[in-house]
Amino acid sequence: MSSHSVIASAPSSPPPSKPASPSAVSTLQPLRGGNSYDIVVVYVDIVLLGVLGLFVLFALPRTISRLSRASEWKQGLFFYRRNALSPKSQDAFSMDGAGELKYGNVAANIQTVGSHGISDSYRGRSSGPTPRLVAPGDQELHAPKHTPAWSTRFPGISWVLSMQVLPGYSVGKVFLLLSWFGIMLFAGLFNINPFLYPGRAGIIVYSQLPLVFALGTKNNVIGMLIGQGYERLIYLHRFVGRFLVFAANVHAIGIIYEAMDAGDWSRVIYKGVIHWGIVALVCMDILFLLSLSTFVQRFYHIFYISHIVSAVVMLFATCFHYPAARPYIYATAAVYVLDHLLRVLKSRVTTAHLQPIPGLSMVRVQLHAVNCGWRAGQHVRIKVLSMGMGICGWMEPHPFTIASVAESANGEGLTLMCKKAGDWTGKLYALAEGNKETESQMGRDVTVLIDGPYGGPGNTVVTSYSGAMLVTGGSGLAYGLPIVEEFLQKGMQGVSAILVVDLVWSVRSPSHLSPMIPFFTRLLEQAPQANLSLRISVFYTRAVAASALQGLEVLPPGLTLAPGRTPLEKTLESVVESTHGAFLDGKSAPNGVFVGVCGPLALTEEVSNVVRNFDRGMFHAVGGIEVQEESFSW
C-alpha cells in the first residue's frame, strides 16, 4: 500500500498488513511509496485531535460562562466605533502652557491633594480610599458569572504543574511538550528502522504541518477553542516547529545516505522530486536558523519576512516533492489563508494622535476613531504610514498592548503606550516630538494602519473575580491600566464583582511617576463610585538623590511611591485579606483573586511563585488565586 493511499483512505483503512522485509526495502522507497505501518501517523493524528478535544472539553465551562453574556460576543474580535461614545476626549494627555503634562483637568503638579506621599516601606490598605468594602448582595449586582479555573478546583495538581523548571517553562508546559515529543518518537519509530526507512520522518513532518501553522497564527483556532490567547501557545509552535526541522533533516540525511550507499546518487539528484525536497529542506532550515532568539532580538524584521516567505515556499515545495502530502498541505494552507483573511478583515486605516511623554520616553498613540471591540489585555499591530518612519519603517507592523478600556465614556478611543526600545519606536518618538523649534505644542496626527485585536485573556473574565492584584514592570503598565479602567467602568455600571484592586508598577526611576500622576489621580477619584478599593503602588529600583523626589512628596490618597523591590507577598496578602474581609457577613462567598502580571520574565516568574506558595488556608478562603502572565515578547 502506498503512503498516498494510506493517507487518503485513513478513516476506513484496514489494519496494517505485514511490513516488507528489510531486504525488500528499496533504497529509494520513499520516492515510490511508503511502508504499510505508516498508517500509525494517521492514528497518532487522531489521538492528537482527541487530546485537543479533551482540552476543549475542559475549557467548556468557562467558555460557556463567558459567552453566556451577550456583551462578550461583541468584544475581542473586531474593532469598531460607536458614535455615542465619542465626544472630543476630555481626558487626553496634553501639555499646558507651562509645559506640564495634563490629563483632562487634572494637572500633574498635585501638591495640594492627599495625605501621604513617598512611603519608606510597604503600608497597609488603609492608605487608599476605602469604600464600604462589603460585598453587595446578589440583587444589587449583575456581575458576570464566575467559573473558577481548574487551578482553583485542583490546587494540588496546579501547584505541581506551575512549578518553574526552566526560564519560561513550568512543569505543565514541559510535560505537554514531552508528551507530544514522545508521541512523535513513537510514530516515527513504530515498526521501522529509521536508518533503513527515512520516509517515515518525512511523513511525520507533513502530518504535523497543520498543527505547527495553527499554533503560530494570530487568529488562532486552537487558542479560540481552548480559551487561550495565541501568545500563550507560541512556545508550542516553537517546539513543534523545531522538532519538524530536525525530522526533515533526518529524512534528508537518510535519503542521501541511501542513495550514496546504493551508488545511485547521480540518478537521484536529477529527479524533480528531489529538487523540490531540497527546496523544502532549505526553507525548513532557514525557518529554524533565523528564528533563534538571539537573531530575532537583533533582526526582528528579517526573521519576520523570512518566516513568511520560507513557510509559503516550503508548502509549495512539499506539494511537488511528495504529492501524497497534499491533503495535509491543503489543510495547512487553509489555516494560513483563514488567518490572513481575518487579519485583512480586522484592519483599519485611521488617524492617530502621537503625543510624546518625555518623562517616560514613551509615545502615547491615541486613535479616537476606534473606541470599541477589544478586551483589556489584548494587543494590536500598528503601521505608521508616514515617511517620517523611514523608507521601510512605514511598512513595519509592531505589536502594542491596548492601554485603554473599550467603550470609554470619555471617548478616549484606542490608546497605546509605546516605549522607545529601538529603531522603530525611536523614530516614532522623534515623529511625535516634531520640530520643537517651530511647533507650539508637541504631538501630531498621522495616518496609521492597525489590525487586531489579538491575544488577551481568553476565557478569563476579570470582572468576575472579587479581588485583583496587577503587577506591572516598565511599559507593562499598558497591560494593567485598561484592566483597572474596566474594573471602574463596569463597577460604575454595577456589572463587576471586583471590590479590591492593587495596581503595582515597578519602574527604574521615581521620575517615571510624575507624568502618570494625573491619570492615576483620575482613577483613584473614580474608585469610590465603582465601590472599589483601589490602591496604586509605585516602586523604583534605582538609587536616587533626594532632589529626584522633588514634587513627589505629596501624592493623592491611594497612590504610594517607595524605593526597592515590589513586596509581592505582602501586597498579595493585603489584597486577599481585604477581599476576604468584604465577605465576613457570610451572605455570599468571594469569587477568588485575579493576579495579572506583565513585565520581564523574572518578574512574571516571581509573581507566579508567590501565588504558588501562598498560604493555602487563605487561598481557599478567598475562592482561589488565579494568575495570568503577559510579556512583551514571543
Ligand SMILES: Cc1cc2nc3c(=O)[nH]c(=O)nc-3n(C[C@H](O)[C@H](O)[C@H](O)COP(=O)(O)OP(=O)(O)OC[C@H]3O[C@@H](n4cnc5c(N)ncnc54)[C@H](O)[C@@H]3O)c2cc1C
Ligand atoms: C504582544 C506584545 C505586546 C507589546 N506591547 C507593548 C506595549 O504596550 N508597549 C511597549 O512599549 N512595547 C510593547 N511591546 C514591545 C514592542 O512591540 C517592541 O518594543 C517594539 O516592536 C520594538 O521595536 P523597535 O524597532 O523600536 O526595537 P528593536 O530594537 O528593533 O527591537 C527591540 C525588541 O523588540 C522586538 N521586536 C522588534 N520589532 C518587533 C515586532 N514587529 N514584533 C514583535 N517584536 C518586535 C525585537 O525582537 C527586540 O527583542 C509589545 C510586544 C509584544 C510582542
